[in-house]
Amino acid sequence: MKELIRHKLQHDFKRIKTSAKWVLFSIVSGLLVGGVGTLFYFGMYVVTLTRTKNPWLIFLLPVSGILIVGCYRLLHDEKDTGTNLVLSAIHSDEDLPLRMAPLIFISTLITHLFGGSAGREGAALQLGGSIGNGLGKLFRFDEKDKHIMIMCGMSAAFSALFGTPMAAAVFSMEVVSVGVMYYAALVPCVISSLVAHAVAEFFGVSQEMFLIGQIPAFKITSAVKISVLAILCAGVSIIFCVMLHQSEHLYKKFFKNPYVRIFSGGCFVLILTLLVGNQNYNGTGINIIEQCIDGTVRPEAFFMKMLFTALTLGAGFKGGEIVPSFFTGAAFGCLFGNLSGFSPTLCTAVGMAAVFCGVTNCPITALLISFELFGYDGMPYFLLAVAFSYMLSGYYGLYSSQKIIYSKYKTNYINRKTH
Amino acid sequence: MKELIRHKLQHDFKRIKTSAKWVLFSIVSGLLVGGVGTLFYFGMYVVTLTRTKNPWLIFLLPVSGILIVGCYRLLHDEKDTGTNLVLSAIHSDEDLPLRMAPLIFISTLITHLFGGSAGREGAALQLGGSIGNGLGKLFRFDEKDKHIMIMCGMSAAFSALFGTPMAAAVFSMEVVSVGVMYYAALVPCVISSLVAHAVAEFFGVSQEMFLIGQIPAFKITSAVKISVLAILCAGVSIIFCVMLHQSEHLYKKFFKNPYVRIFSGGCFVLILTLLVGNQNYNGTGINIIEQCIDGTVRPEAFFMKMLFTALTLGAGFKGGEIVPSFFTGAAFGCLFGNLSGFSPTLCTAVGMAAVFCGVTNCPITALLISFELFGYDGMPYFLLAVAFSYMLSGYYGLYSSQKIIYSKYKTNYINRKTH
Numbered sequence: 001m002k003e004l005i006r007h008k009l010q011h012d013f014k015r016i017k018t019s020a021k022w023v024l025f026s027i028v029s030g031l032l033v034g035g036v037g038t039l040f041y042f043g044m045y046v047v048t049l050t051r052t053k054n055p056w057l058i059f060l061l062p063v064s065g066i067l068i069v070g071c072y073r074l075l076h077d078e079k080d081t082g083t084n085l086v087l088s089a090i091h092s093d094e095d096l097p098l099r100m101a102p103l104i105f106i107s108t109l110i111t112h113l114f115g116g117s118a119g120r121e122g123a124a125l126q127l128g129g130s131i132g133n134g135l136g137k138l139f140r141f142d143e144k145d146k147h148i149m150i151m152c153g154m155s156a157a158f159s160a161l162f163g164t165p166m167a168a169a170v171f172s173m174e175v176v177s178v179g180v181m182y183y184a185a186l187v188p189c190v191i192s193s194l195v196a197h198a199v200a201e202f203f204g205v206s207q208e209m210f211l212i213g214q215i216p217a218f219k220i221t222s223a224v225k226i227s228v229l230a231i232l233c234a235g236v237s238i239i240f241c242v243m244l245h246q247s248e249h250l251y252k253k254f255f256k257n258p259y260v261r262i263f264s265g266g267c268f269v270l271i272l273t274l275l276v277g278n279q280n281y282n283g284t285g286i287n288i289i290e291q292c293i294d295g296t297v298r299p300e301a302f303f304m305k306m307l308f309t310a311l312t313l314g315a316g317f318k319g320g321e322i323v324p325s326f327f328t329g330a331a332f333g334c335l336f337g338n339l340s341g342f343s344p345t346l347c348t349a350v351g352m353a354a355v356f357c358g359v360t361n362c363p364i365t366a367l368l369i370s371f372e373l374f375g376y377d378g379m380p381y382f383l384l385a386v387a388f389s390y391m392l393s394g395y396y397g398l399y400s401s402q403k404i405i406y407s408k409y410k411t412n413y414i415n416r417k418t419h
Numbered sequence: 420m421k422e423l424i425r426h427k428l429q430h431d432f433k434r435i436k437t438s439a440k441w442v443l444f445s446i447v448s449g450l451l452v453g454g455v456g457t458l459f460y461f462g463m464y465v466v467t468l469t470r471t472k473n474p475w476l477i478f479l480l481p482v483s484g485i486l487i488v489g490c491y492r493l494l495h496d497e498k499d500t501g502t503n504l505v506l507s508a509i510h511s512d513e514d515l516p517l518r519m520a521p522l523i524f525i526s527t528l529i530t531h532l533f534g535g536s537a538g539r540e541g542a543a544l545q546l547g548g549s550i551g552n553g554l555g556k557l558f559r560f561d562e563k564d565k566h567i568m569i570m571c572g573m574s575a576a577f578s579a580l581f582g583t584p585m586a587a588a589v590f591s592m593e594v595v596s597v598g599v600m601y602y603a604a605l606v607p608c609v610i611s612s613l614v615a616h617a618v619a620e621f622f623g624v625s626q627e628m629f630l631i632g633q634i635p636a637f638k639i640t641s642a643v644k645i646s647v648l649a650i651l652c653a654g655v656s657i658i659f660c661v662m663l664h665q666s667e668h669l670y671k672k673f674f675k676n677p678y679v680r681i682f683s684g685g686c687f688v689l690i691l692t693l694l695v696g697n698q699n700y701n702g703t704g705i706n707i708i709e710q711c712i713d714g715t716v717r718p719e720a721f722f723m724k725m726l727f728t729a730l731t732l733g734a735g736f737k738g739g740e741i742v743p744s745f746f747t748g749a750a751f752g753c754l755f756g757n758l759s760g761f762s763p764t765l766c767t768a769v770g771m772a773a774v775f776c777g778v779t780n781c782p783i784t785a786l787l788i789s790f791e792l793f794g795y796d797g798m799p800y801f802l803l804a805v806a807f808s809y810m811l812s813g814y815y816g817l818y819s820s821q822k823i824i825y826s827k828y829k830t831n832y833i834n835r836k837t838h
Contacts, residue, residue: 012813018828019810144830166802170783179600183809184830186782190806194642194799223613363605364589364783376795380613383585387609390602391438394431409437411563411603 019187022148026188029135029152030195033128037160038200040105040127044120047113048283058115058273058282062266068107069258069316075099081401082318083122086129086154088401090147090176100130107318115282116269117308118319121158125172125320128157148185151176155189156196163200163207167369169193171362178361179405208286210293210374212345218380225342229333230354230385234392236332237358240306240325241396245419247314258316265315269308281308284323289352292334295344302331321398322356329355346381349374354385358393361404361418366390395419438606441567445607448554448571449614452547456579457619459524459546463539466532467702477534477692477701481685484736487526488677494518500820501737502541505548505573507820509566509595519549526737534701535688536727537738540577544591544739547576567604570595574608575615582619582626586788588612590781597780598824627705629712629793631764637799644761648752649773649804653811655751656777659725659744660815664838666733677735684734688727700727703742708771711753714763721750740817741775748774765800768793773804777812780823780837785809814838 051057077099081088089096108123132153136146151172159168169189173182201207216222255261273282280288281304291297309324333351337344349370357366363386370382391408397418407414470476496518500507508515527542551572555565570591578587588608592601620626635641674680692701699707700723710716728743752770756763768789776785782805789801810827816837826833 015811015813015828022810147830166786166798169802169806179602180825181598181600181783182825182830183598183782184826184828187806187810190802194803363602364600367585371790371795371798376790379585379790383588383609384613387588387606391606392434394434406599406601407603409434409603411566411601 022188023191025135025139025149026152026191027195029132029149029188030156030192031199032135033131033153033156033192034160034196034199036101036105036127036131037124037157037196038203038205040108040120040123040157041161041200041205042203043105043109044112044284047109051113051115051279051283055279057113058270058279061114061116061270062263064110064114065262065266065315065317066259068110068318069262071103071107075103077103083125083320084399084401086125086150087176087399089129089133090150090182091401091403093143096130096133096150098130098134101127101134104318108320111312111317111319112283114266115273115279116266116312116317116319117281117283117285117305117324118312118317118321119284119323119325120161120320121322122320123318124157124161125154128153128155132156148182148188151182151185152188152192155193159193160196160200160205162369163197163205163209164369164372165193165197167365167372168197170368171360171365174362174365175360175399175402177403177405208373210290210349212293212349212374212378214343215346215377215381216343222342223380223384225340226347226350226381226385227388229336229347229350230388231392232336233329233332233351233354233385234358234389234394236302236328237325237355237389237393238396240328240355241359241398241418243306243310244313244321244398245400247310251314251316262316265311265317268311268315272308272311276304281305285327286323289327289330289348292330292348293345295334295338295348297331297334297338297344299335302328302335305331321359325355325359325398326352329353346378349378350381350385353382354389357386358389359396359398361390361393361397361402363387363390441607442610444554444558444568445571445610446614448551448568448607449575449611450618451554452550452572452575452611453579453615453618455520455524455546455550456543456576456615457622457624459527459539459542459576460580460619460624461622462524462528463531463703466528470532470534470698470702474698476532477689477698480533480535480689481682483529483533484681484685484734485678487529487737488681488735490522490526494522496522502544502739503818503820505544505569506595506818508548508552509569509601510822512562515549515552515569517549517553520546520553523549523737527739530731530736530738531702533685534692534698535685535731535736535738536700536702536704536724536743537731537736537740538703538742538744539580539739540741541739542737543576543580544573547572547574551575567601567607570601570604571607571611574612578612579615579619579624581788582616582624582628583788583791584609584612584616586784586791587616589787590779590784593781593784594779594818594821596822596824627792629709629768631712631768631793631797633762634765634796634800635762641761642799642803644759645766645769645800645804646807648755648766648769649807650811651755652748652751652770652773652804653777653808653813655721655747656744656774656808656812657815659747659774660778660817660837662725662729663732663740663817664819666729670733670735681735684730684736687730687734691727691730695723700724704746705742708746708749708767711749711767712764714753714757714767716750716753716757716763718754721747721754724750740778744774744778744817745771748772765797768797769800769804772801773808776805777808778815778817780809780812780816780821782806782809
C-alpha cells in the first residue's frame with residue numbers, strides 16, 4: 001500500500017513538473033513568436049499602405065517574383081512546401097528548418113508590396129511553426145515535445161496577427177489530423193496564444209472585428225436559408241481548393257524553371273489587374289470584406305478572388321490562403337444575401353465561416369473564429385453553417401499534407417490526405 | 420476520362436444521398452427526443468416543486484429506493500450501467516435496450532421527488548441514447564449508423580433539458596473517446612440538437628442562463644488568479660470522481676443485496692439531511708448555484724454536495740452527475756472568490772466550467788457550455804480555466820467506459836479508460 005502511494009505520488013509529481021514546464025515554455029514561445037508576429041503585422045500594414053498609395057508598384061510584380069525565388073535559392077530552401085511542411089513536421093518527424101521564418105517573412109511582404117493576391121496566416125503558421133521548432137531544438141526537447149512547440153508557435157503567430165486567441169489555440173490542435181484533437185497541446189497552445197495576443201495588443205495591433213448589427217431571429221425559414229448558403233459554400237470551397245492545386249500543377253507543367261514560372265505568374269496577375277481596372281483583388285482585400293459586411297459586393301468578386309489567388313500562389317508567390325478564403329466566403333455570402341433578400345450582413349459572416357471550414361476542414365475552429373470575428377449572437381447560424389460546410393466539402397483542403405482521420409459520412413477510420 | 424467522371428459523380432451522388440438521409444433522420448430524432456426531453460423537464464419541475472413544498476417526503480427516500488430497484492428487476496435490467504452503457508454502445512457494439520428510456524425516466528423522477536442528490540443529464544443521455552438507438556433499429560441502420568443515431572439522441576435530450584444546443588451537439592461527439600472527435604456525427608448532432616431545443620422552447624422550457632454582470636478586465640494578475648482556481652478545480656474534480664467510484668464500490672462491498680443497499684443509502688442521505696437541517700443539498704440544487712452566482716455560499720457546500728451525491732448515486736438511485744458537478748464547481752469557485760477577493764461571480768462561473776471539464780474530460784464542450792450559460796464576455800477566463808482543468812485532472816472521469824485516446828502530457832497514443 002505504502003509502495004503504491006509512493007508510486008502514485010511520484011507519478012503525480014512528474015505530471016505537475018511536465019505541466020509547469022509547459023506553462024513556462026509556452027509563455028516564452030508566446031512572447032517571442034508574439035513579438036515576431038507583431039513585427040510582421042506592422043510590416044504588412046506598411047507594405048499594404050505603400051501599395052495603395054503607389055498603385056504603379058503592381059508593374060514590378062513579375063520582377064519581384066524573381067527576387068522571392070532568388071531568396072529561397074540563396075538559403076537552399078527551394079523544396080520548401082510552406083504550410084504543408086509545418087503540418088507534416090507535426091504528424092511525422094520531418095525537419096522544419098529555422099530559415100523558413102525569415103524567408104516567409106520577407107517573401108510574403110514582397111508579394112503584398114507588389115500586389116500579389118494572398119493572405120498572411122500561411123506566413124503566420126510558418127513563422128510560428130519554425131520558430132517554435134527552433135525553440136524546441138534549443139531546449140533539447142524530444143521529437144514529441146518539439147511537435148507541441150510547433151503547435152504553440154503556430155497558435156501564437158496566428159493569434160498575434162488575427163487577434164483571435166481562442167480560434168488560434170484550437171486551430172493548431174485541430175488542423176493537422178482532422179478528427180484527432182491534440183489535447184496534449186491544449187495548455188501550451190492556449191497560453192502562448194493568449195500571451196502572443198497580449199504582446200500584439202501591447203504594441204497596438206488592432207483586432208479585426210466585424211459588426212453584424214441586427215441578426216434575424218433564428219427560425220425555420222432562416223435556418224433553411226442559411227443551410228442552403230452553407231451547402232453552396234461547401235461547393236465554393238471545393239472549387240477554390242481545386243483551383244489552387246490545379247494552378248500549381250499547370251504552372252509546374254508549363255514552366256519548368258521556377259524563375260520563369262513566377263515571372264509569368266506575376267505577368268498574369270498584372271494583366272488581370274489591368275483588365276479589372278482596380279486593385280480590389282490584390283493584397284489581402286480586407287477592405288473589400290468590410291464592404292461585404294455592409295452589404296455591397298460585385299457579383300463576380302468571389303470568383304475573381306479565387307482566380308487571383310490561384311494565379312498568385314500557384315506561381316510561387318508567398319502568403320496564406322485563409323484571408324483569401326474569407327474574402328471568397330464574404331463575397332459569396334453577400335451575393336447570396338443580396339439575391340435571396342436575407343440579411344446580406346449575416347450571410348457575409350456565415351459565408352466566411354463556412355468557406356473557412358470547407359477549405360480547412362476545421363469545424364470547431366471555424367465556429368470559434370466566427371464568435372471572435374463577428375460576436376456570439378449569431379451562434380445558431382454559425383453552428384449550422386459550419387456543420388453543413390464540413391460535411392459537404394468532401395476531402396478537399398488547402399493543405400495537401402493535412403490528414404482526415406475519420407470518414408465524414410460514417411464513423412470509419414480512413415486516415416487519408418486531402419486533395 | 421469519361422469513366423472517371425462518371426465514377427466521381429456516382430460517388431458524389433452517394434454522399435449527397437447520405438447527407439440528405441442524415442438531415443431527415445436527425446430532424447425526426449430531434450422532434451421525438453426533444454419531445455420526450457421536454458416531458459422529462461416538466462416532470463422534474465413538478466417533482467422538485469412537490470418536494471420543496473412537502474419536505475417530509477425525504478423520510479420516504481429509503482423506501483422509494485426499493486421501488487427503483489424493483490422497477491429495474493421487473494424489466495430485467497438489473498445489470499444496467501447507465502450512462503456508461505450508452506458510451507460503450509458507441510465505441511463497441513454493445514446493445515442499448517429501449518427499456519432503458521422508461522426506466523431512467525421514472526427512476527430519476529422518483530430519486531428527485533424524495534430528495535436524492537443527483538442531476539438530470541445522466542438521465543437525458545440515457546433517454547436520448549436509447550431512443551436514438553431504437554430509431555436506428557426501427558429504420559434498420561447498420562451498426563455504425565446506429566452509433567450516430569445514439570449520439571444524435573444524446574445531443575437532442577441534453578439540448579432540450581439544458582437549453583444549450585451548441586454544447587449538447589459537441590458533447591456527444593467529444594465525450595466517448597477523448598481526443599477523437601466523431602465529426603461524422605456533426606450534422607446529425609447539430610440538427611437534432613437545434614430541433615430539440617426548438618421543441619423545448621415551443622413548449623415553454625425556459626433556458627438556464629446565469630448573468631455574470633461585471634467581468635474584470637483580463638490582465639496578468641486576474642489570469643493568474645483564475646489559473647490557480649482552475650488548478651484547484653482540477654483537484655476537486657479528481658476528489659469528486661474518486662468519491663463517486665469509491666462510494667459505489669463500498670456500498671457493493673458491504674451490502675450485497677441491491678434492495679438493502681439502496682435502502683441503506685436512502686437512510687444515510689436522510690440522516691445527513693437531518694444533520695444539515697435543510698434540503699440545500701438534495702435534488703439538483705440549481706437554486707443554490709444561483710446563490711453562488713450572486714456571491715453567497717457556505718464554505719463546506721462544495722464538499723457536502725459531493726458527499727450527498729456520492730451517497731445517493733452509489734447506492735443505486737438514478738439521475739446524473741453533471742448538475743452536481745456544476746453545483747460543486749460553483750460552490751468551490753464562489754468560496755475561492757470570497758476568500759481571494761476576486762469577483763466571486765466570475766469565479767463561480769469559472770469553477771463550474773472547470774469542474775465540468777475536469778470530470779468529463781471535454782474541454783471544447785466545457786468552453787462552449789460556458790458561453791451558453793454565462794455569455795461570451797468571459798471568454799479568455801473560460802479558455803484558460805478549461806485548459807488547466809483538463810490537463811491537471813488526470814485520467815479520472817465520471818464515466819468509467821469513457822476512453823482517453825491520447826496522453827494529456829505528450830502526443831502519445833494511450834487509449835485507456837478513465838478511473
